[in-house]
């Protein structure tokens with residue numbers, strides 16, 4: 366029988382239970398690869414060669430050949446150096462989330478300043494995507510990486526970026542070495558990457574910049590003309606600077622990293638990307654990362670890579686696409702009761718995160734919410750991707766998104782990182798129930814919660830009072 370949700374407040378207060386569904390190996394992965402099976406086989410051979418080259422490096426041979434099942438290999442007991450355990454690593458001791466390996470960052474052939482920065486971030490062992498992607502990227506290979514939300518993709522591509530620039534001794538002036546392009550125009554996603562890059566560069570002299578559509582471009586242009594080593598950018602604004610900013614030297618570009626690849630084609634950035642790719646030096650490394658493997662990503666990969674990249678699908682073969690620590694369910698409610706039920710669950714409205722922006726295009730509620738001890742953030746899909754807000758307990762969806770992959774990104778804002786736990790509840794109208802079939806086909810494990818008519822308190826007078834006399 367499905368659990369009742371007659372008292373959502375009670376449910377929220379209830380000690381969160383981990384989803385105990387065991388991982389069942391799917392016989393066939395539902396994920397699509399970039400290439401046809403034939404191409405994939407060839408690529409696998411290439412991968413094995415690369416892995417042989419990588420012998421001795423963590424995450425190389427064994428894992429890649431096993432195909433990576435997303436199963437937990439408990440973290441923190443590896444040969445890691447002493448490091449201050451961050452909240453997240455402590456959380457990892459509670460229960461494995463299925464994203465960790467027992468391979469320590471200290472085993473990577475990377476410079477001391479980078480290792481120091483990782484240690485100071487409080488990370489000891491690598492997540493799966495990190496242990497499998499970093500060695501290839503350090504060797505200059507083109508990589509396409511797919512791993513579920515909250516599994517550490519950001520460090521997977523930033524550590525090699527920082528490292529390679531350090532090794533080739535790029536100077537701050539006029540050496541534009543790395544471009545990181547985010548598929549979606551959401552400012553917080555860019556900020557997250559920029560913040561992680563800044564932390565990693567703490568003991569390095571390499572420089573960092575950021576260009577974002579919708580913000581003042583003049584300051585950006587001046588910054589670019591002075592020289593930036595790693596540039597975090599949205600596609601449209603990057604193209605604008607490539608076309609129009611005098612003194613922006615990008616002929617030395619060594620690597621292009623594209624994140625949230627599935628959004629690029631969806632958001633009609635294809636033309637922008639074509640033009641960006643045409644302008645950048647051909648002799649460069651390219652990496653493409655995504656949380657959801659889709660047809661769009663395949664198409665985009667064909668546009669991006671001249672030759673097949675090394676494909677790393679951490680979750681291929683997993684029987685579910687969301688993280689272990691996520692409890693998720695849905696509740697079918699009639700249209701007339703949905704809002705009341707929704708308000709009952711959230712009980713209190715604290716912040717609203719729409720498209721409103723403060724200075725530099727950064728939505729103020731995002732920062733307030735990130736810093737707050739507790740709170741509720743009302744948001745549109747603009748907050749659905751890439752955000753890494755600490756300790757989000759619940760994601761409540763007032764209505765379903767258009768596609769399962771959007772659902773996966775929405776719920777991916779909770780239960781992030783090692784040991785991350787969280788809950789997600791989706792309200793559906795009876796006529797929207799079909800969406801569950803799509804979720805199940807996409808390997809999203811959702812439970813049905815029972816809707817009880819009499820569980821809704823009469824909030825109407827309270828709401829009216831709030832509106833009239835806030």
Ligand SMILES: Nc1ncnc2c1ncn2[C@@H]1O[C@H](COP(=O)(O)OP(=O)(O)OP(=O)(O)O)[C@@H](O)[C@H]1O
Pocket residue numbers: 453454488489490491492495512513514515516517518519520655656750751752753777781782783
């Ligand atoms: N090796 C690690 N050990 C413990 N925690 C980690 C490690 N690497 C990353 N994390 C933490 O895991 C969380 C998720 O990381 P990150 O934001 O990079 O995920 P992501 O895969 O990019 O997610 P999304 O697809 O939703 O953008 C972050 O809070 C990050 O600090």
